[in-house]
Amino acid sequence: MGLGCLSKSAVAVLKTDDKLKDAKIVFVVGGPGSGKGTQCEKIVAKYGYTHLSSGDLLRAEVASGSERGKQLQATMQKGELVPLDTVLEMIKEAMIAKADVSKGYLIDGYPREVKQGEEFEKKIGAPALLLYVDAKAETMVKRLMKRGETSGRADDNEETIKKRLDLYYKATEPVIAYYEKSGIVRKINSELPVDEVFAIVEKAIDELK
Ligand SMILES: Nc1ncnc2c1ncn2[C@H]1C[C@H](O)[C@@H](COP(=O)(O)OP(=O)(O)O)O1
Numbered sequence: 001m002g003l004g005c006l007s008k009s010a011v012a013v014l015k016t017d018d019k020l021k022d023a024k025i026v027f028v029v030g031g032p033g034s035g036k037g038t039q040c041e042k043i044v045a046k047y048g049y050t051h052l053s054s055g056d057l058l059r060a061e062v063a064s065g066s067e068r069g070k071q072l073q074a075t076m077q078k079g080e081l082v083p084l085d086t087v088l089e090m091i092k093e094a095m096i097a098k099a100d101v102s103k104g105y106l107i108d109g110y111p112r113e114v115k116q117g118e119e120f121e122k123k124i125g126a127p128a129l130l131l132y133v134d135a136k137a138e139t140m141v142k143r144l145m146k147r148g149e150t151s152g153r154a155d156d157n158e159e160t161i162k163k164r165l166d167l168y169y170k171a172t173e174p175v176i177a178y179y180e181k182s183g184i185v186r187k188i189n190s191e192l193p194v195d196e197v198f199a200i201v202e203k204a205i206d207e208l209k
C-alpha cells in the first residue's frame, strides 16, 4: 500500500517517526551532580553522538521567556518533575532535528521515572544502552554546591539539592531496576577522576558497535 490514501499531515508524521527508526539511543541516568553532563560531553567529542539533556532543553525554554517556560520555571525551582508530555515532545523534536547528522543519541536526565521510560519507548524507540552514572549522595552534594558557585542554576542550592536527591532515589533509581531486566544497564563508577570514568564509559559504548 502506498501513502496515497493518507492525509498530508499523516504522511508527515510517518516520515518524521521513520527518521528515528534505526537511531542508536543511549539513556544516561544518574543523580544530580553525578557527572552525566561531563561524560556526555566526552562521548560527543569521541563518538559524534548528539547530546540531549532534558534539563538543558527545559532551561532553554525558560530562557526564551515563553508562557510554557514560565510554568516550567516554577516547577523546576521547587525541584519537582515537569509534565511528562512536555519533556518528551521537546526531546523528540530535538532528535528529529538532528536525525540526518547524528551517530547516536545521548538522552541525559531522562527517564526520571519508569513511566517516562515507557512513554519514550512508545513514542520514539527502545534504548540500546543505559549508562548508570553512579556516585555517592555525599559526592553529588559536594559537586553540586561547587557547581552552584558558577552555574547560575536556580536549583543548585542546598535546599533544592536535597529535594532533587530524594526524588532521584525515590523515582529514578527504579528506572535502573526496570531496565536491568533487558540487560542494557552498565554501571559506571563516577567517584573516580573524570578520565577514569570515561575509560569505563568507552568500553560500554564500544560494545554497542
Ligand atoms: N568524575 C568527576 N570527578 C570530579 N568532579 C566531577 C566528576 N564528574 C563531574 N564532576 C563535576 C563537574 C560539575 O561541576 C559537577 C556536576 O557534574 P555534571 O556533569 O554537571 O553532573 P550532572 O549532569 O549529572 O548533574 O561535578
Ligand SMILES: [Mg+2]
Binding pocket: 036, 037, 053, 055
Ligand atoms: Mg547535567
